[in-house]
Amino acid sequence: MKTYELIKKKRDGIELSRDEIGYMINGFVKGDIPDYQMAAFLMTIYFRGMSPRECVELTMAMVDSGVKVDLSGIRGFKVDKHSTGGVGDTTTLVLAPLVAASGGIVAKMTGRELGHTGGTVDKLLSIPDMNVDMPKEKFVEIVNHVHVGLIAQTASLAHADKHLYALRNVTATVDSIPLIASSIMSKKLAGGSDGIVLDIKTGVGAFTQQYEDALKLARTMVDIGEGVGKKVVGLITGMEQPLGKAIGNAIEVQEAIDTLSGKGPADLVDLVAELGANMLLISGVVASRDEGINLVKHNIQTRRGLEKLGELIEAQGGNREVIENPGLLPQPRVKIEVEAACSGYVEKINALDVGLASKILGAGGKTKDEPIDLSIGIYLNKKVGDPVRKGEPVAVLYSDGDKNKINPARERLLNAYIIGPARLDPPRLFYARVSKEGVEELQ
Amino acid sequence: MKTYELIKKKRDGIELSRDEIGYMINGFVKGDIPDYQMAAFLMTIYFRGMSPRECVELTMAMVDSGVKVDLSGIRGFKVDKHSTGGVGDTTTLVLAPLVAASGGIVAKMTGRELGHTGGTVDKLLSIPDMNVDMPKEKFVEIVNHVHVGLIAQTASLAHADKHLYALRNVTATVDSIPLIASSIMSKKLAGGSDGIVLDIKTGVGAFTQQYEDALKLARTMVDIGEGVGKKVVGLITGMEQPLGKAIGNAIEVQEAIDTLSGKGPADLVDLVAELGANMLLISGVVASRDEGINLVKHNIQTRRGLEKLGELIEAQGGNREVIENPGLLPQPRVKIEVEAACSGYVEKINALDVGLASKILGAGGKTKDEPIDLSIGIYLNKKVGDPVRKGEPVAVLYSDGDKNKINPARERLLNAYIIGPARLDPPRLFYARVSKEGVEELQ
Numbered sequence: 001m002k003t004y005e006l007i008k009k010k011r012d013g014i015e016l017s018r019d020e021i022g023y024m025i026n027g028f029v030k031g032d033i034p035d036y037q038m039a040a041f042l043m044t045i046y047f048r049g050m051s052p053r054e055c056v057e058l059t060m061a062m063v064d065s066g067v068k069v070d071l072s073g074i075r076g077f078k079v080d081k082h083s084t085g086g087v088g089d090t091t092t093l094v095l096a097p098l099v100a101a102s103g104g105i106v107a108k109m110t111g112r113e114l115g116h117t118g119g120t121v122d123k124l125l126s127i128p129d130m131n132v133d134m135p136k137e138k139f140v141e142i143v144n145h146v147h148v149g150l151i152a153q154t155a156s157l158a159h160a161d162k163h164l165y166a167l168r169n170v171t172a173t174v175d176s177i178p179l180i181a182s183s184i185m186s187k188k189l190a191g192g193s194d195g196i197v198l199d200i201k202t203g204v205g206a207f208t209q210q211y212e213d214a215l216k217l218a219r220t221m222v223d224i225g226e227g228v229g230k231k232v233v234g235l236i237t238g239m240e241q242p243l244g245k246a247i248g249n250a251i252e253v254q255e256a257i258d259t260l261s262g263k264g265p266a267d268l269v270d271l272v273a274e275l276g277a278n279m280l281l282i283s284g285v286v287a288s289r290d291e292g293i294n295l296v297k298h299n300i301q302t303r304r305g306l307e308k309l310g311e312l313i314e315a316q317g318g319n320r321e322v323i324e325n326p327g328l329l330p331q332p333r334v335k336i337e338v339e340a341a342c343s344g345y346v347e348k349i350n351a352l353d354v355g356l357a358s359k360i361l362g363a364g365g366k367t368k369d370e371p372i373d374l375s376i377g378i379y380l381n382k383k384v385g386d387p388v389r390k391g392e393p394v395a396v397l398y399s400d401g402d403k404n405k406i407n408p409a410r411e412r413l414l415n416a417y418i419i420g421p422a423r424l425d426p427p428r429l430f431y432a433r434v435s436k437e438g439v440e441e442l443q
Numbered sequence: 444m445k446t447y448e449l450i451k452k453k454r455d456g457i458e459l460s461r462d463e464i465g466y467m468i469n470g471f472v473k474g475d476i477p478d479y480q481m482a483a484f485l486m487t488i489y490f491r492g493m494s495p496r497e498c499v500e501l502t503m504a505m506v507d508s509g510v511k512v513d514l515s516g517i518r519g520f521k522v523d524k525h526s527t528g529g530v531g532d533t534t535t536l537v538l539a540p541l542v543a544a545s546g547g548i549v550a551k552m553t554g555r556e557l558g559h560t561g562g563t564v565d566k567l568l569s570i571p572d573m574n575v576d577m578p579k580e581k582f583v584e585i586v587n588h589v590h591v592g593l594i595a596q597t598a599s600l601a602h603a604d605k606h607l608y609a610l611r612n613v614t615a616t617v618d619s620i621p622l623i624a625s626s627i628m629s630k631k632l633a634g635g636s637d638g639i640v641l642d643i644k645t646g647v648g649a650f651t652q653q654y655e656d657a658l659k660l661a662r663t664m665v666d667i668g669e670g671v672g673k674k675v676v677g678l679i680t681g682m683e684q685p686l687g688k689a690i691g692n693a694i695e696v697q698e699a700i701d702t703l704s705g706k707g708p709a710d711l712v713d714l715v716a717e718l719g720a721n722m723l724l725i726s727g728v729v730a731s732r733d734e735g736i737n738l739v740k741h742n743i744q745t746r747r748g749l750e751k752l753g754e755l756i757e758a759q760g761g762n763r764e765v766i767e768n769p770g771l772l773p774q775p776r777v778k779i780e781v782e783a784a785c786s787g788y789v790e791k792i793n794a795l796d797v798g799l800a801s802k803i804l805g806a807g808g809k810t811k812d813e814p815i816d817l818s819i820g821i822y823l824n825k826k827v828g829d830p831v832r833k834g835e836p837v838a839v840l841y842s843d844g845d846k847n848k849i850n851p852a853r854e855r856l857l858n859a860y861i862i863g864p865a866r867l868d869p870p871r872l873f874y875a876r877v878s879k880e881g882v883e884e885l886q
Contacts (some may be wrong), residue, residue, distance in 0.1 A: 040482040171450060429491075
């Protein structure tokens with residue numbers, strides 16, 4: 001009867017204690033609490049929300065449900081970054097080497113997500129011979145040596161989350177701020193970092209499309225992290241159009257190499273500089289955000305970040321020649337230009353539609369076990385504000401040649417582009433910085 | 444994915460169509476929709492409520508999920524009564540014969556409920572040789588001949604309700620007005636009557652303890668019934684203290700016989716007269732409530748109701764001598780007097796505690812299959828407003844002699860009685876009458 005009473009208590013808006021939340025999570029993981037009671041409980045959380053304290057307790061109950069990674073063998077302050085996801089988000093591949101090159105330490109476990117495109121693990125696997133699974137000791141050794149390591153997240157991290165997510169996914173309880181926040185933070189906290197910079201996307205291609213929701217999510221996650229003694233900063237950033245120009249796996253590695261070579265798209269460079277500056281700031285490497293931004297940009301110009309990516313690839317068994325010769329990456333069977341139907345300026349690119357187009361092409365894989373063709377993707381020649389002539393290619397599809405995929409993907413992509421007479425500024429990239437000190441608006 | 448979308452739709456406060464509600468109920472009954480999705484769906488209904496139209500659709504989907512009883516073989520307007528339950532509610536046994544004796548037709552299917560005490564079926568079964576299970580044809584014949592019949596409800600009536608209730612019971616979704624209303628009304632509508640008088644209890648011994656909730660429940664049920672062309676009236680009545688003086692099975696049959704002999708407790712007589720008058724009014728037998736009340740009371744005085752109970756018992760195979768010789772009913776092994784601990788007036792009797800005391804004694808049975816000792820019960824010598832002297836018995840326990848039951852039952856019963864210096868009026872019995880015309884306050 002205890003489970004029943006806890007569902008009722010939460011349903012009636014009464015705050016639950018640490019023990020009560022632990023009872024629900026442990027009971028569910030052990031199979032003592034059936035799915036139907038957990039589903040009802042999740043729906044009460046959807047409607048009633050959770051207090052900051054409850055969010056911390058829920059997160060820690062989830063952390064305690066699985067393996068916790070002990071990174072104490074790594075010397076120094078370990079800083080992590082998490083993005084709530086978006087379209088064409090190459091950030092990690094650029095950011096991690098740059099932060100390491102700038103004096104930070106990045107020991108990052110990364111997901112193989114199901115979504116529009118593959119996760120960071122899939123992008124890494126498009127580098128020949130790259131190894132993302134290794135014993136912890138090896139990982140610790142690499143990070144101590146290179147100051148950066150990127151490996152695949154084990155499923156047993158925050159064990160409860162996997163089961164809870166599966167249930168949320170079929171009971172319309174995914175889009176609940178406390179449940180999203182505890183899901184993300186439980187994995188980050190189990191991952192053993194000392195500080196975390198969160199990149200919370202807002203806009204049409206993002207999970208939290210409304211700014212107010214993104215802000216609430218950011219605050220909840222910062223509260224959770226600070227509540228357990230971690231340094232956490234949340235940046236709310238725009239996802240009105242895809243970030244950078246590449247969407248896919250190998251194609252995003254190529255873009256990362258370009259960016260670390262000083263030839264990156266402006267929005268990707270700016271985002272990496274802002275995220276990197278905050279990571280360096282909470283690591284104590286720099287004294288101000290401005291100092292951090294300058295340091296990161298300097299390490300792009302000097303190619304120290306690119307050099308660090310090479311070291312990382314080599315340490316993890318990959319072929320570091322790829323940074324000088326990106327032709328070693330998987331190449332698509334065909335590249336198909338998508339031509340503008342009219343002349344004018346790009347006024348808008350719907351990030352969600354671009355993501356769906358890349359999914360149609362096959363960049364994402366339909367199930368967890370289906371192998372992904374890592375060469376597939378989309379390259380955007382034109383972004384918001386760019387002039388375009390009728391017949392000029394706005395984008396290039398990297399395809400396996402299957403017309404049943406190409407045609408609908410092309411159609412979806414053309415739908416994503418709004419071309420009109422107005423020369424607009426690129427959409428806003430930075431909205432706010434959320435820390436335990438409060439919310440600071442960013443320009 | 445359709446189930447997911449319907450959960451989300453209801454979660455977001457969007458009204459569901461008839462087809463959508465039918466899809467959920469049918470899918471659940473067929474086993475296509477798993478318990479965890481139904482649990483989430485029920486919780487969205489708890490939080491979002493349902494529009495009057497949705498309540499009708501839900502009720503009818505539940506009616507359609509099971510067997511519908513065709514009572515068209517019964518001539519005339521068939522009127523039914525339903526009580527939302529309380530403690531010591533002998534009403535049906537008094538009311539049904541009186542309405543029949545007054546010119547109405549009562550073909551009632553009644554439940555074997557799990558609760559503080561047995562259901563009406565258990566009370567009927569304490570009459571020697573009484574038969575409550577028979578083919579429909581036999582039931583129709585009895586009602587056409589005697590104008591009243593009382594049989595056990597089959598489980599296949601409103602099939603969905605049984606499964607939904609089991610799930611609601613473990614997911615804290617029982618106390619939702621649309622779910623309660625559709626559960627009750629689906630069984631009533633499947634039962635085939637033309638008109639229904641609902642007795643919705645409010646007060647400490649009732650399901651809807653607050654008047655506002657009782658009113659909302661009454662309105663919802665009246666709307667559902669009228670929405671499908673039935674005549675429905677809801678009476679909101681008080682359950683501050685137990686109704687009448689008897690709680691149990693055989694003991695309540697005894698009380699019914701006493702009441703039909705003109706020796707009934709005032710509150711039971713008044714409630715029966717009010718319910719009966721409304722049943723006769725919607726049946727078109729009388730032109731006003733006052734006329735109905737007078738007719739019912741007249742048929743108590745003339746013992747025509749008692750005579751009708753005798754006919755009913757005989758028609759259903761029972762020994763009609765019981766109405767003249769109640770000693771034929773099961774008698775308890777021992778009767779134990781519960782003595783007042785102080786002198787004064789009865790200021791309050793907590794109906795819930797009295798119900799629990801009778802349950803402790805064994806009047807209810809713990810599971811559906813455990814046989815009930817029909818002789819067990821409680822007789823209340825004293826009710827609110829009665830003077831009492833220290834040492835005088837306030838109540839009598841009808842017991843099987845088991846001290847492990849007697850002692851805690853006695854304690855619970857003494858707790859139920861508040862004896863003090865104030866001579867109070869009996870608590871309010873009538874609150875309101877709800878019909879399609881609106882809400883009328885009752886005195």
